[in-house]
Amino acid sequence: MSEISSHHGARASRSRLPSKRFLATAFATLVAAAPTARGDPADDPSTAAADAIHKRVLTLDTHVDIPFEFMSPQADPGKPSKLQVDLPKMREGGLSAAFFVVYVGQTSRTAENYVQARLGAETKFAAIHKMVETYPDQIELARSAADVTRIRASGKLLALIGIENGFVIGKDINLLRHYHDLGARYFGLVHAGHNDLGDSANPVSWLDKGPEHNGLSPLGRQAVVELNRLGFIVDISHASKETSMQAIELSRAPVIASHSDVGALNPIARNLDDETLEALARKGGVVQIVAFDSYLWVGVVAKHKAQEALRREYGIDDPFAVGNLPPDKAAEYFRRLLALDQVWARTDVKRLVDHIDYAVKKIGVDHVGIASDFGGGGGIVGWKDASETYNVTRELARRGYSEGDIAKLWGGNLLRVLANVEEIAEKSRD
Ligand SMILES: [Zn+2]
CATH class of the missing domain: 1.10.287 (Helix Hairpins)
Structure with missing residues (x-):
């Protein structure tokens, strides 16, 4: 898709990667035009109470996509920008922390494309590192749960790194250690289209003909074992049900869905059905309910x-x-x-919280979190970008969630998982 990339000024070397960011930019522009909840009377005491809670808790968004030109003058998160998440918007909306995502799109599995996928990943890692090196007094990279607590106390914003699509390792398990060294702390096994690790919830017709591995491949199983050993969280978002259930079963540590919604409310393959939600919770994991219009609502x-x-x-x-x-x-x-x-308008924060409510009732408040997928197609009415993050807390408070529960939903649960994953990795090294 070189045409699309060059149209948007990206380097030609990235041309083989599907341009999810194109979609994201287009959606961001549209959602920006949507009406928001800013008309809420500021003197409403319940709003003020919710905003006070919002400022006190760690607000961690587990899925923020970045374009390949992240940290170039066209997409500089240190300045007011067109990005749905930049540092000024994080401060304005009270978003303390975000997993910035190293995503590469699935293409056919050739030696050349493995190299391209790795180069794409390296470009995004470099951009995230450049962000924290360029703005060291504003944002810092957290590599552990302890880092999160320490950086939060310093008053700085937090960056963490997640990987989306195991295609970035091709068939080379050793690359997991390399990416972990670069700071990634969760690893999304697949994206749209099957890869060498497992089957996707969304096979792509020009790549796939039906299920390929019926879940995890032998290499995918090896990857889960290695992720546990390294202290990497296994992420099942985008994976097929079989892949998800097998990964949860095999993993010795809690597993997450970094950005997924509830299948019972919108039965699409990309969402988690009750059985998967329950398996995830039994393992101690978390589903991060995502503000993605078409996952939330069949429309x-x-x-x-x-x-x-x-x-x-x-x-x-x-x-x-x-x-x-x-x-x-x-x-x-x-x-x-x-x-x-x-x-036909996009859905809103109320429906996001409907999915949170459902998951909380089904698997408990210790196993649910929040993600935006900003930059990757996320964005709904009332939470169009990071500057509106407080609206999510307002809706949670309106539904009766206590400050303790809001703190769990907004990052406490995810931090617990990260700490647990680190602990299990440490033990396996003894
Ligand atoms: Zn995604």
Whole structure:
């Protein structure tokens, strides 16, 4: 997809990677135009109480995508920017911490593409490191649960790193250690499209013909063992149900879904059904409920039909990528796709909290968290970017969650998992 990348000024060497960020930028622009909850009367005492809680708790968003040009003048998070998450927006919305995500899109599994995937990952790691090196008095990289506590006490913002798509290791398990050394602390096994580690919840028609491994491959099983040994959290978001259940079963440490929603409320393959949620909780893990419109809500049938018709018109199979469209056609496609959001509005913070409520009732408040997927298609009415993060806490408070529960949902649970994963890794080294 070189055409799309060059259209957006990215380097040609990244041309093989599907441009999720294209989608993200387009969506961000649209969501920015949506009405927000800012009209809430500021003197409402319940709002003030919620905002006070929001300031006291660690607010950790487990999934923030970054573009390949992150930390270039076009996408500098240290300045007010078009990014949904930058440092000024984090401060404005009271978002203390974010997992910045090293994502590469799935392509066909050739030696050349393995190299490209690794280069893509290295580019994003370098950009995140550059962010914390450029703004050391504002944000610091946390490499452990203890780091999070220490940095939080210093008053600085926090960056953590997650990996999305095990394709970044190709078939080389040794690369896990390398990425862990670079600071990554969770590892998403797959993305859209199967890879060498396991099956995806969303096979891609131009890559996949039905299930490939029926869950984890032997290499995927090896990867889970190594992730446990290194102190890496295993992340099942985007994995098929079989892959997820097998990873949860095999892992000696708690597993997370870094950005997924509840299947019972919106039964799509990308969400977690009750059985998976329960298995995740039994292992001590956490589902990070994500502010992603189409995962939260099946929406009106007419909107889905219109989206499908549009995809057909442009010959696009994969709702997460744009296929091989030339740049002008891709831009036109996105303009028309976004226009549909103006006819049928995106969902809102209330529905996000409906999913949180459901998961809390099903598996308990110790096993639920929050993610945005900003930069990767996330963003809903009321939480369009990091500057509106306080709206999530307001809705949680409105539904009766205590400060203690809000603290768990907003990062306490995830920190517990990270500490637990570290402990299990340490023991395995003894
Ligand atoms: Zn994702």
